[in-house]
Amino acid sequence: MSPASATRSKPAIGEFELIARLARILAGSGQHESVLVGIGDDTAAALRVGSADLYTTDTMVDGVHFRAGQTPWRDLGWKAMAVNLSDIAAMGGTPLYSLVTLGIPAGARAVDLLTMYRGIREITGRFGGRVVGGDIVRAPVLFVTVAMVGAASTVRGKPALLLRSNARPGDLIAVTGTLGSSSAGLKAMERGLNSRPATRLARSHTRPSPRISEGQALVAAGVRTAMDVSDGLIGDLGKLCDASAVSAVVEAEAIPVSKDLRSLFPDDFLSYALGGGEDYELLFTGPRAAIGRAMAALGPGMATVIGRVEKRGSRSRSSVSVIDGRGRPVVVERAGWDHLDAPQARSRGRPR
């Protein structure tokens, strides 16, 4: 079973290396004083225009991130916006405006595109990020690119961002909602399951809810470290640990899993919860007091403490360990879901 194959795809060439080299090329161009967080540093770029502004973009390509004809058009519109809204949520910000670019192949039907836009309207009506412009181009393949700007939250008048790089040994690790439902929902759809639990899981995959208000609540509670879970808990927590130069220990039995996932996949639910992507929940860390305030602000059952941040081991490499209820290690390879063992290779060789 490979829940990680459910996550969104990267090109087959070395993405991390490519981004690093592209960023180096751009490093020399123009002024820098107003950049708070730039390329490669986090989910979204954070810049000071008026207050701090957040910029993010995500693209969905037919045959890579969805399949036209199988993915309902309205769900496609919802999800194309949701992944961008989730990037803003992961910084603790407020989505403001979006530009939507459609690449349209010959034979595309206007009715389908209009239906897709109804999904866009539905999610922006609920979470913000209204579309204010865009571009339509002819292309051999259907794709949807969303660029979104948001406002950073402020604390005592200063921008306060959730970053990946702020985790410190001793921090607690927590997550909103439940994990694994999205990838399990995709599996349920692929198997043609249509029970109530299967349908609800599928909806987690097709209609993820960006955690906008939750991200804002985290900032207000004093939490300063978060990311959204797009590539799976173990993989994303590994990125957070890399960025913060720390390690993490996660208690398997503490990981929140929905009843539906547990009932439909009684043997595999932990694997989905640890490795399945596209849940778009917020993974966050902070000192005990801040996490306590955050849990209280989010409300009962809305977030769960799943582990703790520790110092790196002797080899100065970040690790993510999963332990059972008696403290014994659960065997989980850090990059277990794509069968590659180098951390950088996680997004490199695999289709997402």
Add this chain to the structure above:
Amino acid sequence: MSPASATRSKPAIGEFELIARLARILAGSGQHESVLVGIGDDTAAALRVGSADLYTTDTMVDGVHFRAGQTPWRDLGWKAMAVNLSDIAAMGGTPLYSLVTLGIPAGARAVDLLTMYRGIREITGRFGGRVVGGDIVRAPVLFVTVAMVGAASTVRGKPALLLRSNARPGDLIAVTGTLGSSSAGLKAMERGLNSRPATRLARSHTRPSPRISEGQALVAAGVRTAMDVSDGLIGDLGKLCDASAVSAVVEAEAIPVSKDLRSLFPDDFLSYALGGGEDYELLFTGPRAAIGRAMAALGPGMATVIGRVEKRGSRSRSSVSVIDGRGRPVVVERAGWDHLDAPQARSRGRPR
């Protein structure tokens, strides 16, 4: 000869109608108070975040807007940014930040993408709009999407924008630089010409200069109507007239044409100047006093008055007339370069 075929392509389905319908779907979603100029109203969206902010996006798709392997990668990077910078220039604004999305097919070479980024760095170093983030996705076709944010110019503390809809009867019509060189340069490249004039024309096509400082000077001079010439003078002036509910008369002999274009295409230069796209010069109108101030600010030879704005005729449809030195009409069909006569069909059926 069809210079219009040199302009960038739109999908085969009815773009204007599609955009209008997509915009109607979104009309009901979210708050409106901070939108100064929204979907379909002009080149870029203008929104009030801190001061007024401008948002624009443009995409270049391999096989549609360029040909990988023929277009030098560095030029591709330059041009992908130039078309967006030109949108900001056409509003009179200052480019701030960009997000760049690359769709990458299997077999794409990192060295080519890095070279493309050097072109991006070069133009942003010169004109602004520095890249602060983006996305890389696997796709069956190479494409580059740029989303750019800019700041509107202000006059006495208030945002002042160049719009298409502000032209009034009695206004003079002027244009920066020269027209037709880009499309003639493309033709020269297609014919394999490599004389000095041909090479300089080709550079107009591959390395257009966005008129950032010129747009800002127009705003400061009191000009409030402009657009960039991307689809050809006649077509773009027609759009400006439609948006302002006016007509226009252009003097053929006043249209600025480069020596290179005149020498290389002695019989066709007027056709290129009237119908060729992608010059990215600014076409602007204003009362005589404002145009006078603008011409002085831009400097000698940097802009040319080419005609005047008039009331619409009896049928309440905008028209663009071209006259010779004796006031006699030069026969120019308004949509002459794509062999379609309905104004809306200009961008509808033709490849760009």
